[in-house]
Amino acid sequence: MIKGRGAQIQVKNRFLLHEYVQEHLEGIDEYDEGAPPTQYVPIFPKTIVNKVVSPDVGMEFSLNPYQGCEHGCIYCYARNSHEYWGYNAGLDFERVVLYKQNAPSLLESYFQKPSYEPATIVLSGNTDCYQPIERKLGITRKLLEVFLKYKHPVGIITKNVLATRDADLLSDLAKDDLATIIFSVTTLDEKVRRKLEPRTATTQQKLRAIETLSRLGVNCNIMIGPIIPGLNDHEIPNIMEAASKAGARSAGFTMVRLNGQIGQVFEHWVKKAFPDRATKILNQIKGAHGGQLNDSRFGKRMQGEGIMVESIHKLFAISKTKYFGNSHHRPPLRTDLFVKTKRGQMGLF
Template identity: 55%
Template sequence: MDPKPYIKGRGAQRNVHNRFFELSHDMRDDFLEFCQKEGEEADNNKTLYLETFPKTIVNKVESPDVGMMYSMNAYQGCEHGCIYCYARNSHEYWGYSAGLDFERRILVKKEAPKLLENQLKKKSWKAQPIVMSGNTDCYQPAEKQFEITRKCLEIFLKYKHPVGIITKNALILRDLDLLKALAKDNLIGVNVSITSLSEDTRRILEPRTATIKRRLETVKILSDNGIPVNVMLAPIIPSINSHEILPLAKATADHGAVSIGHTIVRLNGAIGEIFTDWIKTAMPDRADKVLHQIESCHGGSLNDSRYGTRMRGEGKIAEQINTLVKLARHKYFKSKGMPRLNIDLHEQFKDGQLKLF
């Protein structure tokens, strides 16, 4: 019996220890053998949605190199299961593992629209773009059931407040009516994440995300409807998708994107252990090569937490990646860029309708 079969449809292949817990849970081989003999499931691999009750929903972003001032997240944890996701570590604060728990224990904030409206109505609030999905994808599978993101977009539209979206799910097209209405007043900017043109790569890196074809179609449909789209080629992982930078840039430009962004993968916190375990199972033939090349981008470590260098890396491989992205921008996005969102309308609509006097 293979004591550790590959879990299809998931990124992480196990739960790792939560650094805030003294005790840990381990799936032992003798237990797996017992379950096989008894015809029982050791793990049913199902996703659970758990409601949580935050007091606020808008977060001020302190990191100087993230590119946003405020963010909000309707969900904690993400069923997309992207193996490299930096947000995995945040699940430990909720008492769960950054591994499989991050993908299978999704915390749902049903009160998010109400909390957002309360924030936008405050006399002290001055409009600045609020980015949905600063941590986890606001259009992950849970959104199809709970529609929290759509309700929040209705609030942004009601109060004429600028909003940014980061997603890799074509479900965003469900809300095209609201996005078009926001775009009329330059209140919306969308960032679509596309990390590869290969479906084989996408399936193991990002197992429950929209296909590459659907994501490119999403970029085109949004762009054709006057909604500005930036494509995030992120993260770039040496020897996995680093060779695709120019083809990715061309494909996104051909589908109407006005700009691209990128980061070089960094495996901070528990993600280093999760990624290492995953790649040795999913890509055993190149695991050591990839891990060593990631380390070469971060001074011999899988992670670099220094502001200014953590996103772009250092060394020859990082320099080659950053140069290719610069070349791609010059070749396919010259004289293009995302517009600055409108922050001037909100004050007139703070009570939900236009102030005449």
């Protein structure tokens, strides 16, 4: 397998008529698939906040400072979005990361609109705002400074622990019920994690990050995302117990769905990563989605259906009651504190 990468192949971009391919493996110009380093490409969008029209993702607005993600999670639904930029959903998604240096300025302009009414904006609706390059670029931190300046609610979804770097900003936001963070935890088995999502933080690191931020008053939650039947569904109780002990306040989950080109990427990967279980895993995923690797129906696509899926839902519900009690919903963030300030002012702290 290609070390440090989730995807093991390049796949065709459905929007491109022509593409470069390696035609003959025995060719004199044969290249090492594992050699190319990650490229970071600046882009300059004109808008930064996205209205979320999908009714089953649990957010109204999202903001993504990065496109593409070096974490390499093999199942990531965002892989397909890389095709719109002329890349593919396979290795390109991990090797070519686009970054929006002007995101903080765009966000401030968005808040300055006379008609703007505040509503929670979620960072990482598509790709992780705390992926490795954030340590150098600091775009997410600058965005949090804007959220704090305007006293605007923000949600974060991440698989990394770099959020602890921004504990000062997150704790200040949390004091006014303006921030919540969801850590995506997929497995407690480090051998599985290294194959499934090779450049994310370890689960133990995530649990320690939850402990750190929870002590500072930040509302921390987990998402078991995704549950892959035949691979990690049996871990549901143990993941929830560990997260609860670390200080997480609530938990959720999604079923894996391999939309677009991701099915091809995942199928190739699972046969390499888990050859002894590949057929079982693929068949159980199909069993959860009416015989297909993907189901695009709202309300079903992220929950699955069938007898096996019902047992997963029951196991999750029992575990949630046991480890999280009656905390079925995360408390809403406040929007009534929003203040419009002039650029350059520190706001009404």
